[in-house]
C-alpha cells in the first residue's frame with residue numbers, strides 16, 4: 086500500500102503500465118494508491134505468448150505467422166509456464182484496483198486514525214478508468230474481500246462497500262477519467278455514494 090500526504094505526490098504513482106490505478110483521498114489529508122493486477126495464470130500466459138512471438142521473429146523473421154503451430158507450442162508449454170509462476174510469491178488471484186482498496190480498508194483506516202486522530206468523514210477516489218460494470222466484457226467476479234462476499238463488477242462492489250460498515254457514515258465520491266471498454270461511463274448518486282466522470286473544474290496536478 087503506497088501512502089502519501091498530497092495528491093501531487095500520489096498521482097504520478099497511479100500510472101503503471103498495463104494496470105488500472107486508483108488514488109483514494111481521505112479528507113484531502115492522506116492519499117492511498119492501488120493498482121489492478123492480473124492472476125498468476127494470466128501472467129504466465131501473457132509471458133509465454135510474448136516469448137513465442139519473440140522466437141517466431143528471431144527464427145522466422147518476416148515469414149508469415151503460423152498461428153496453429155504457435156498455438157500448439159503455447160498449449161504444450163503452458164503447464165510449465167504456470168508451474169514456474171506458481172513457485173513465486175505472486176498472488177494466485179487477480180484484483181481490480183477497487184478490489185484492492187476494499188481489501189485493504191482496515192489498514193487504510195488504521196493509518197488514517199493514527200495520523201489524523203479521528204475516523205475519516207469523507208473520501209474522494211480518483212480512477213483513470215470507470216469502475217467495471219456487469220455490461221463490460223470481463224467485470225471483476227464475485228469475490229470474498231476482507232471476509233465479506235461481494236457481487237460481480239466493481240460498480241456493484243463499491244455500492245455495497247460504501248453503504249455498509251463504517252463507510253456508511255462517510256460521504257464517497259468516485260471520479261474516473263475515461264470510460265472502460267465501450268460501456269457508457271457511470272453517473273450515479275445513491276445515498277452517500279456518487280460516481281461520475283471527473284468534471285473539468287477539478288484540476289488534477291500534473
Ligand SMILES: [Zn+2]
Nearest residue numbers: 181217225239
Ligand atoms: Zn473492476
